[in-house]
Amino acid sequence: MRKIFIFIFCITAINLFSQNDLLIKKAKELMEQEKFKEALPLLLQIEKNAAKNELMSIYSDIGICYRRLNDFNNAIIYYKKALAISPKIPELYYNIGLAYYYKNSYKEAINYLNKAVELSPDYAEAYGAMAMAYRDSGYLDMAIKVIKKALNINPEYAGGYNILGNCFEDRKMHTKAIEMYKRAIILRPDYVSAFYNLGVVYDEIGRYSDAIDAYKQALKMQSDAPDIYYNLGVTLMKIENYYEAQDVFKKVIRLDNENIKAYENLIICLRNSKLEGEARKWEKIKFDKFGK
Numbered sequence: 001m002r003k004i005f006i007f008i009f010c011i012t013a014i015n016l017f018s019q020n021d022l023l024i025k026k027a028k029e030l031m032e033q034e035k036f037k038e039a040l041p042l043l044l045q046i047e048k049n050a051a052k053n054e055l056m057s058i059y060s061d062i063g064i065c066y067r068r069l070n071d072f073n074n075a076i077i078y079y080k081k082a083l084a085i086s087p088k089i090p091e092l093y094y095n096i097g098l099a100y101y102y103k104n105s106y107k108e109a110i111n112y113l114n115k116a117v118e119l120s121p122d123y124a125e126a127y128g129a130m131a132m133a134y135r136d137s138g139y140l141d142m143a144i145k146v147i148k149k150a151l152n153i154n155p156e157y158a159g160g161y162n163i164l165g166n167c168f169e170d171r172k173m174h175t176k177a178i179e180m181y182k183r184a185i186i187l188r189p190d191y192v193s194a195f196y197n198l199g200v201v202y203d204e205i206g207r208y209s210d211a212i213d214a215y216k217q218a219l220k221m222q223s224d225a226p227d228i229y230y231n232l233g234v235t236l237m238k239i240e241n242y243y244e245a246q247d248v249f250k251k252v253i254r255l256d257n258e259n260i261k262a263y264e265n266l267i268i269c270l271r272n273s274k275l276e277g278e279a280r281k282w283e284k285i286k287f288d289k290f291g292k
Contacts, residue, residue, distance in 0.1 A: 020054075023042050023046045027061065031065070034068070037065075040062065040065040043061050055082075059081040063099075064095070067095065067098065070102070079095050090115075090117075093115040093116035093119065096112045097112035097126070101129060106137040107137075109133040110130055110134065113130040123153075127160075128147060131150065148164070162180070162197065165194070165197055177201050185198070190221050192222045196215065196225075199213075208238050211231075215232040219232070224255060225255075226262075229249075230249075230259065230261070242268075245269045246266055249266035250266060253266070264286070267283055
């Protein structure tokens with residue numbers, strides 16, 4: 001009986017590991033497609049039967065899914081589980097630091113990002129994340145120092161130029177900020193954030209046509225971004241293009257129906273387009289939703 005039991009156990013174990021391999025492959029495919037919500041339950045199922053030598057990778061992938069789904073607390077829990085198994089992997093410290101950054105826990109973020117660069121001194125992206133944490137903590141000089149170090153390590157780091165542009169913009173150094181955003185775009189022509197930031201700078205200095213072009217370039221690559229549509233609508237209002245602006249604010253509302261300013265600006269645009277009846281209709285919609 002004992003031999004039969006062992007034989008059955010072996011078959012069961014082989015089937016479990018075979019099933020896990022299939023689930024891992026499927027989860028990886030979903031993550032590559034950025035379908036993190038679908039990948040997460042598969043990874044949590046895999047975790048239950050994973051071999052010890054697979055756990056670090058599984059924990060890390062679960063952490064990535066949680067982070068991309070904005071569940072930063074669970075992301076940190078799983079990254080730290082992976083770190084307990086493999087404490088010398090700089091990417092794990094980087095991911096934990098990034099999760100803390102998105103939680104606005106900047107001190108913890110900087111601590112983990114420092115550990116990442118201690119293990120990997122040429123880790124430009126870790127310096128980039130550290131610069132963002134310093135910037136958002138109000139230490140702008142340190143942020144600039146750190147991001148310049150990242151760019152010395154990797155002069156083709158597009159994200160670094162975008163971050164440096166943010167720092168220059170904070171200092172109202174508009175010309176330098178524009179230069180940095182353009183460098184980022186040259187290196188990464190599909191860089192939505194850099195186009196968006198470029199639009200913000202152009203708007204601030206009154207170059208409204210250039211701002212509109214930058215926002216529209218960003219929207220070509222990310223057509224579901226209410227913040228970009230909102231900024232575009234506001235800039236269109238500044239040049240009194242109320243007809244186009246009203247369509248833009250309607251898109252904002254479809255994507256984010258809690259943005260009360262979008263309703264207010266839409267109503268202004270409709271009135272300036274002599275569409276009083278539709279303006280009153282949207283006033284009622286706004287009042288019914290927000291009570292004002």
